Each structure stands twice: as structure tokens, then as C-alpha cells.
Amino acid sequence: MGKGKRFFTYLFLSIVSFISIFPFLWMLVSSTNKSVDVTGGRLLPGSYLMENFRKLLETTDLQLSLLNSAKISITTTVLSLLIASLAGYGFEVYRSRSKDIVFNILLLSMMIPFAAMMVPLYRMFARISNVVPVLGIDTMASVILPTMTTAFLIFFFRQSTKMFPKELLEAGRIDGLTEFGIFLRIFLPTMKTTYAAAAIITFMSSWNNYLWPLIVLQTPETKTMPLLISTLGSGYSPDYGMILIAIVIGTIPTALVFFLMQKQFVAGMTGSVK
Amino acid sequence: MKSANATLHSRRRSGLTGWSFVLISVILIVIFYFYPMVEALILSFQTGTGTNLVFTGLDNYKRLFQDATFITSVKNTFIYLLVQVPVMIVLALFISVLLNDSKLKFKGFFRTAIFLPCVTSLVAYSIVFKYLFAGNGLVNTFLMKLHLISAPIEWITDPFWAKITIIIAITWRWTGYNMIFYLSALQNIDNSIYEAARIDGASATRQFFGITIPLLRPIILFTSITSTIGTLQLFDEVMNITKGGPGNATQTISQYIYNLSFKYSADFGYAATVSYSIVIMIILLSFLQFKVAGEKNG
Numbered sequence: 001m002g003k004g005k006r007f008f009t010y011l012f013l014s015i016v017s018f019i020s021i022f023p024f025l026w027m028l029v030s031s032t033n034k035s036v037d038v039t040g041g042r043l044l045p046g047s048y049l050m051e052n053f054r055k056l057l058e059t060t061d062l063q064l065s066l067l068n069s070a071k072i073s074i075t076t077t078v079l080s081l082l083i084a085s086l087a088g089y090g091f092e093v094y095r096s097r098s099k100d101i102v103f104n105i106l107l108l109s110m111m112i113p114f115a116a117m118m119v120p121l122y123r124m125f126a127r128i129s130n131v132v133p134v135l136g137i138d139t140m141a142s143v144i145l146p147t148m149t150t151a152f153l154i155f156f157f158r159q160s161t162k163m164f165p166k167e168l169l170e171a172g173r174i175d176g177l178t179e180f181g182i183f184l185r186i187f188l189p190t191m192k193t194t195y196a197a198a199a200i201i202t203f204m205s206s207w208n209n210y211l212w213p214l215i216v217l218q219t220p221e222t223k224t225m226p227l228l229i230s231t232l233g234s235g236y237s238p239d240y241g242m243i244l245i246a247i248v249i250g251t252i253p254t255a256l257v258f259f260l261m262q263k264q265f266v267a268g269m270t271g272s273v274k
Numbered sequence: 275m276k277s278a279n280a281t282l283h284s285r286r287r288s289g290l291t292g293w294s295f296v297l298i299s300v301i302l303i304v305i306f307y308f309y310p311m312v313e314a315l316i317l318s319f320q321t322g323t324g325t326n327l328v329f330t331g332l333d334n335y336k337r338l339f340q341d342a343t344f345i346t347s348v349k350n351t352f353i354y355l356l357v358q359v360p361v362m363i364v365l366a367l368f369i370s371v372l373l374n375d376s377k378l379k380f381k382g383f384f385r386t387a388i389f390l391p392c393v394t395s396l397v398a399y400s401i402v403f404k405y406l407f408a409g410n411g412l413v414n415t416f417l418m419k420l421h422l423i424s425a426p427i428e429w430i431t432d433p434f435w436a437k438i439t440i441i442i443a444i445t446w447r448w449t450g451y452n453m454i455f456y457l458s459a460l461q462n463i464d465n466s467i468y469e470a471a472r473i474d475g476a477s478a479t480r481q482f483f484g485i486t487i488p489l490l491r492p493i494i495l496f497t498s499i500t501s502t503i504g505t506l507q508l509f510d511e512v513m514n515i516t517k518g519g520p521g522n523a524t525q526t527i528s529q530y531i532y533n534l535s536f537k538y539s540a541d542f543g544y545a546a547t548v549s550y551s552i553v554i555m556i557i558l559l560s561f562l563q564f565k566v567a568g569e570k571n572g
Contacts, residue, residue, distance in 0.1 A: 012372065017384050020387050021387050023402050023403070027402050038405075041412055083302065087296040087299035094295065096292065106299070106303050112311055112553070114507060115527065115531050115552050116549035117306075117549075118531065119531070119535050120314050122536075148302070149298075151303065210510045215532075230514055244402075247398045250395060251398055
């Protein structure tokens, strides 16, 4: 590769990297500045971080939204992983023609756009509300239930199960473990990295979910972080510093997960297509 | 005979055990994916508000073709699809090929930086973009300081520029995501193929079109289908950057369904009809992409 070409490569990648990072830097810096300075184009850190944070705590119920988001994402992640790994394992280890057909039908659900399901799902939960209010509209359950099983995750676990050494299954059977015992005592501990990758993608999409919570969570007490940020951001005379600190706080959990577990993060995304 | 019976028996038992592993998932997917699709189909032949619904046959479907808002939403969605998806895929491919160079320094930094937008929630980055692209926002200030423009561009409030803003935003958020798929596929290509091509005197461009693209075809197909499905359902960005405006200039189909159901008068029947238009488009477009990419593949 020539020198000119190499220079161009570095220049191009630097520009793209800068564009990718800049909005993050801007929101970090702006969360420490007064609203007027943000609109004025100030790009240096200021001393208004605590002031902005105090205002945010006064105008919104930040702790409650964080708690709601945490409860929903953690519950969704734990349940999703358990249900999808059981299924992925089941489809692969007890493979049969009829199960393969069912598996392929399940995969079709990946093509169903959420936009096409939101009206029937809303009506379903409105009906549930009349019978079992704790599972109906405005509850954590209504957010978790329809989002906790995805064909994608089942597929992901099935692909990973293919890599799982079959001798371990036999060894478990010889040791007198039940079939479920083998799954629990042998499969689960061996597949830690697969679970980590699956946990990351599930947690991320649950933490960031917007449209479905927007539909079913209608009271301020049930608001999640994306709903809180969206409401703040749609105001007509926005307090930039305050809103941007809300965005920073809302981004910290997923950014942390990303930086701490980058390897599993990438494995979780691309693992299913290999 | 006895032993054959025993194997048969154990096989049947393992069949039942197998079903018990997959049962919860199957039930949940039927309830929360397939049942709603059936209900949406039935709803699409009904009309009324809230729960007072009556059958109207194909009226809703006829209404689609005379509904100016629907037609605008479809047009907008297709503009995003036809401009944004190809631009993003070409950009992601280009970046991943540059990053795949073994002699490149700071590779880890570039990769992490370009992937970083994926950690933000769609709502969060949309609000950030709305502020950056505001009339008095940083993007305009920057462009004017560079004397690239003489007056601020109305990134959010002009029908044309608002679409551009949405396209720039989505490209920012998803290019790194697609790049990761290409990078992991590129790492699986045996380097000796390229060496052989170099010995034969093939230029870098020839290598790219002759080796890289054909070998990445399945993954390009995968990413273009997922991007197409994603774009056809575009909601969060438009809702939070432009609210669909000015007028309906940036409104998408998903947003129209949301408005019909939850913002206006709970017209669930017609909303379901509009939603089926997305289902049909996804099926047609995925089929088309399979055909285009699959033929050259086989």
C-alpha cells in the first residue's frame, strides 16, 4: 500500500471516529454547562454539573424511572435467558423432524414487525387489565411479558449448543443426572460466555425499549428512562444542561456494560450469524 | 426385539423431554407474536373506535389507497430505505475493509469509536441529534464558521432537510453495528486467497469486487434484510427528532399506526390495516433481496 493511500486511510478513519464520538463528548461537556452556554456553542466543561443534576431531581422523578428501568430490564434479561436457553438447548439436543419444523415456524416471528403487533397487544393487555390488573396496562408485567421471548435468542442459544461437546451430555447421563439436571449442572456452567453475550444484548434492548413502554405505561409512576428522556426532550423551552445530564445518566448503564464486556458484546451480536 | 422396543421407548421419552424444554418458548411466541398477527388480520376488516367494532369487508384496504397521510408515510419510509440503507452498507463495508488491514495501527481505537454509537438508546441519541441540528445548533454554527453555508440550514423544520437529518442520524447510529458483522466475516476469509490474487496481479479494487464482495454476500444479504426490516418500522428517531413534521414530511408508517391507535380516535381497525401493509412490504422486500443476492450466490 502506498504512502498516500495509507495517509488517506488514517485520515478517513479519524474523521469517521471523530463523528462517531463527538455527540458523546458534546453531551458530556454540555451536561456541565448552563443552558445558555450550550446554545451559545460552548465546548469546554463548565461548573454547572451539580446544579443541572439538582434541577433534574427537582423536575423529574429520576430515581423512580431508573428503578423502573432497572427492574424491567433485569427481570426481562433473567427470564429471557432461562426460557430461550432451555428452548435452544431442547431444539438442538433432542433434535427431531417435528421439532425442526416448529423451530422454523418460530423463526418466522423474527419477520413480524412490532408495528403490526402493537395494536392487538395493547388490546390484549387492556382486556387482561379487567381480569388481572397486576398483569395489565401500566404494570411491569405488561412490558416484560411480550418482550421476553424472542426467536432470535432461541436461535442464538441453539447455534451455541451446536458447539457444546456431546460427550458431556453422556457423562452426565452416566452419572445419573436427570435430563433437566444435565442442563442445569453441566450445560449452564459450561456456557457462561454464551449467557454473558445473550445477557448483554437482552439487557441493552430492554433498557432502551421505547415504543411498547410508551403505549402501555401511561402513569408518571411507571415511566422508564427512555420515556423520561423523551418527555424532557419534547419540551418547547428545553433546559439543555439538565436534559443532557438525564441522557448521560440513561446511557451510563449500557455504556458500562459495553466497556466492561466488549468481547461478549460483539460475540452476542454476531454469534448468531456464524 | 426387546432391545429394539427399549430404544423406541427411550426415544419417545426423550422426545417428550425435548418438547418440555421448548414448550414455554413455543407458547409465549404463539401468544405474543402469532396470535396478535391473526387478531391484526381480523381487525383489518373491521371499523369503529375503541372496542365498538363492526366488519366492513375490504373498506379499510380501499381507504389505504385514498389516504394521503398513508401515502406520504409510505413515501417517506421508502426514501429513508432507498437512501439510507445503501449508503450505510457501502460505508460500513468500506470502513471494515480499511480496518481489516493487518498493518493498520490504532485498529482497536477506530473500531471501538465507530461502534460506540450502538450503546446509546434510540431516544437518547435522537434528542442529542435534535439539539445538534437545531436552527441555532452546533452543526449550523460549525458549517457557517467554515463558510460552507451563509445562512443556517433548517435541519428540523424544512421538509427536505428534516428527512436528511433523520437519514444522517440513523446512519450515525447503525453504521458501526453493520461494520462489526462485516469485520467478523472478513476475519474468516483465508488470507491465502488474497495472496494468490496478488501474485496473479489483481489490483486492490479487483480483489475487493472479485473476492471480498462475493465472499461477504451472505452477510451483506443478512444485514440488508435486517436494516430493511428496521427501517420499515422506523419510529423512535422520527418521534423524538421531528415528531413526524413539518406537516407529515418525515412521518413513517409505524408512527402513523401509533397516531391512528393512540393519538387520534383509537381507530384500531384501520391501524391494523396499515400495519399489514408493513408486513406485506417486509415479505416482498426480503423475498426480492433473497432473489437478487441468492441467484448470484448459487
